[in-house]
Amino acid sequence: MPQEMTLGEALVEGLAEAMEQDQRVMLIGGGLVSSGPARARFASVRQRHGRRIKSPPIAELGYCGIAAGAAMAGLRPLVDVGTATFSYEAIPQINNEAAVAYSNSGGQTNVPVTYFMRYGIRGGGGVQHSGSPQPWYWNTPGLQVAMPATPADAKGLLRNALLKSRDPTIFFAHERLLGERGPVPDGEYETEFGKASVAREGNDVTIVAVGVQVPRALAAADALARDGIAAEVVDPKTLEPLDTETLLASVGKTGRLVVTDESHDNCGVAAGLAALMADLAFDSLKAPIKRVAIPHVPVPFAVPLEDYVTPTAERIEEAARSLLR
Amino acid sequence: MPQEMTLGEALVEGLAEAMEQDQRVMLIGGGLVSSGPARARFASVRQRHGRRIKSPPIAELGYCGIAAGAAMAGLRPLVDVGTATFSYEAIPQINNEAAVAYSNSGGQTNVPVTYFMRYGIRGGGGVQHSGSPQPWYWNTPGLQVAMPATPADAKGLLRNALLKSRDPTIFFAHERLLGERGPVPDGEYETEFGKASVAREGNDVTIVAVGVQVPRALAAADALARDGIAAEVVDPKTLEPLDTETLLASVGKTGRLVVTDESHDNCGVAAGLAALMADLAFDSLKAPIKRVAIPHVPVPFAVPLEDYVTPTAERIEEAARSLLR
Amino acid sequence: MLPDMSRDQRLDLLRKMLMIRRAEEHVVRFNEEHEGLIRGHFHIYIGQEATGVGVCAALAPEDYLFSTHRNHGHVIAKGGDPGKVLAEIIGRETGYCLGRGGTFHVAAPDLNIPHTSAIVGGSTALASGAALAAQLLETSAVTVVFFGDGAMDEGVFYESLNMAKLWELPLIFLMENNYRRAGRVNSGHSADDLANIPRALNVETTAVDGGDVGQVYGTLLDLARRTRAGQGPFFVEARTHPWPGNDGDHPELVAGLTDINWAWDPGPVPEKVRPWYAEGDGILAYARELADGEGCDRDTIVRLDEEVRREADAAAQFALTSPLPAPEAALHYAYAGRSD
């Protein structure tokens, strides 16, 4: 029967299993989580597989490139970049090397590397520790983008990236989800890329939510339900590949759409999803497509400022209501 | 009376004037253009202002950061990064330092730096010389994004960035526009940021086109006109700030919208603009919003492949027709 | 070694060092004693005060300073108001950056600290740029960039060092070697001696005891002069004994509040950290030195510390009682060119 654990623990569990099952799986960087029981679990992984775990110098560009090169030569590396903003240093190697090698080689060179990063407004991170670059990675062909919202998906998607995938994957975990608990199935399993889940059913409005926005959307749906508004919450789980069908089916049913991601609004993930639906689902739309994202200002530090720019459940709820007035 | 010159010449002209007018204007990097008469013109600028022109080593991250720091300390640097993909190296300094200093300092530190780069599918560039990162920069608050389509705007926007602006600007010129000729007004003038132009009027369909897509949209409009379809072509000139009013007015009039930019489609500029309109202009929309962008594959090299992924006038025309069937 | 200056100036260095220590002690207590006041993690400067104070004492107001995630002490050393520093660290409207920057990004443009990067190595490029501006605008400003040993892992440091040398920028690279990367012990570099890297790039290097404020001051005074004379850039390694409170993810006052009397009577210092307070603490060492020097005794110093503690307490009160910014202010300051 499924165990309760935090998303952080589920990730370490997935890593531990993957390193056990496949000698090609290796880790560059920290242990995915910075504290809590998962930290201890990771220590045992380090004990067991230390040879395949490298603690790099503070040189993201170099070691993310090294991971890509290692993947080209037969390994299946996982890189823990830490805070997502640190991955900016490595964009030349991630977006301009790892992402392009397969296409550029005419389908000969596979790059099964996974870049793990903690994104978003964590609380007191200040502008340089509150980044959400998922739109940049989703914009880049050749990269897969995974954004789990639950411990179960976190583990299943990570196992998929580390053990099955033949393409580079950017793996996002929201800082504020790492400590959230949820049931995780027993035994070995992978969560499919490109298969969305309907986290909650409803007929009045569709809320497409990614990563940390999923629990926020569910909270908004609860609040809406109290007023008899039935919101459907769709969790794509991965942006690339994207399960367009499930999104279209939901919008086809509700005719109303809110899209939400904790990234900046211009060309953000919410905008990217909204644009797809404004084309493909136009005929079923009864109202404007609303986006709930981070407004166009660098994330400020002070508590009230930081909270003000966070795409909260309240803002999702308000956006949904605005479509039903 | 206005002179005919290429976009490249107009840029060098704007730089020459700016360096003449303001001692704080300086250049790091090449001369904006790689060949042609503008090259000779630039040689004379180097002659005259050599002390304020630095030829850096091949270290984009370092010198883009140096330009940002110099701007914080009283200069108004222009950086010629060259091919836009080379700017990936500098994203940590551009997006995570230059872009945030003003907000982070509570409005005390200005960073009037301009990063010039040549974007897009140039013809035979291969994947690493065909990048279009404008969505990443537009996604980043604190950065202004200029994408001129004509020699006149190129000069006017560059003068504005170098002489007037108090914020960092990413200045895009499409490789294939640099040699295009057009009239350039005499004398000193700046082109306003955030003021779109209606490049062609029409009542049937709006085509919002950016940078190199403007001439392509105009060509598409000509073709459509032959079949009695009146397309309106709107050129935002700058994405940040964006002239939303002019876009809304046009869509309000036509009720049909095609958005096009030569960047990749997921979270691309076309998607970003489409998402805004799917919210704000929904009530006036009579048809789906169509995007004409680069499909989600790394830009391949061979001529037919490269042409196939290019968002041509034909593809814009086809998208517009699909809305009127 | 006592700095070559007047008694009052010497005491003023001690005052600044103590002010940093007392302010940082408050920061740690903010975190320990006020649930939710500090949401994220933070870095403090305890154990490195002698370096920051020694360097800044050799600088002029117009000189530029760039710092890191470990900036609190640098800003105070350059003349920052402890109240405005503490207020920024906890995100108050009265902070140096109106609470928008926070602990990672305390900057003070009016002190010529335009922007503080918490990206390891990030400031080395920005500082080189400020130095380039001083060079082209022909001001006499010197730029000092503080960074840690870990920053020498990053390519941006290498690129900046190269350009600083190629362009002969009026810049001093001030590497604070605390033999740690944040809380972690990790040599992380293949160079036996980190100074071999600037040496390879023809940049003159100097090593100082970062715990000896007099030595730091003397060295910087000379290098600042030479830098103004166009002989820069220079690279300085200031070596400090890592303060045990910095081991691990969150700083802790492993020995409680520093008692200035430990300078003479280390007895009460907890066993396990006694070695550091005996050899590593530049404040206690300097206090001892001063008391032995002429025209100054232990009492003067103890009284000075009491005075500083009162000021630091007031600064902490000021920060704690300062208003938070109004939520809507979040949307301001994205662009200078917009009406905020």
Added chain:
Amino acid sequence: MLPDMSRDQRLDLLRKMLMIRRAEEHVVRFNEEHEGLIRGHFHIYIGQEATGVGVCAALAPEDYLFSTHRNHGHVIAKGGDPGKVLAEIIGRETGYCLGRGGTFHVAAPDLNIPHTSAIVGGSTALASGAALAAQLLETSAVTVVFFGDGAMDEGVFYESLNMAKLWELPLIFLMENNYRRAGRVNSGHSADDLANIPRALNVETTAVDGGDVGQVYGTLLDLARRTRAGQGPFFVEARTHPWPGNDGDHPELVAGLTDINWAWDPGPVPEKVRPWYAEGDGILAYARELADGEGCDRDTIVRLDEEVRREADAAAQFALTSPLPAPEAALHYAYAGRSD
């Protein structure tokens, strides 16, 4: 210095060097003689053949090679089919990468050249990764990464060098110093001797005459052996006289097609480039050496060149007559995990 090997092997080195020269001569002519065949710019390897061939002669098939924007010669040296190289350079379906990579990105995974980066310095990190894979998978593969002097400006080189040394990777950094950055003369570095940088990071360095195929081969044979023995990484600087045809934005055959007879009779060589063909051209020098060596004379060499020219002409024909990829193929190969 003649390489320590059999006569046939020695001739085979010359054959490979000539093949690169002749193939590159075709590339330049593709651009000059076929309007629109090459849309963008490109970089050729003329003048550096001795380095690529000497290095690859010391490598085994399983060894990894990473290259740069100047890759054509490296791929041929590692055993690449000139026809498939030329076809890739002009974007034909028969090219090594089905025409998707093009001149900047000629790669040949079946020759253990998995991906070629045209980003200056970009390959140094990828190559370090391949070396890490060989280390962890316990294969005997050595990785060689070619890069130019300009790549040492980039932080990624510095970061990769540091990690390669920290992790003792089986990797050889092969810096080809042509004293140019693409077409431009520009020292660009503050180090008097670029090798001082690896030295500062404790990486053993060697300098070779990049125009002397025998010296390059001998040096690499020894270093490859030591690298397999776990003594890596190593840094090699191969110095070449910059070929005048590379000055400026587009390569030009400033002296027309190389005539192998110039090895003995430089008379016909155009005045202004005669010095380069006299001292700089590793092919002519090696031809002279070989002719003096036993069991081989000028005739043998002239005949070998004729043979190579015929093969190169055929390769060029193959490329020119090969089909272009079908336009719709553009959308394939974004992901391995999708049915293309």
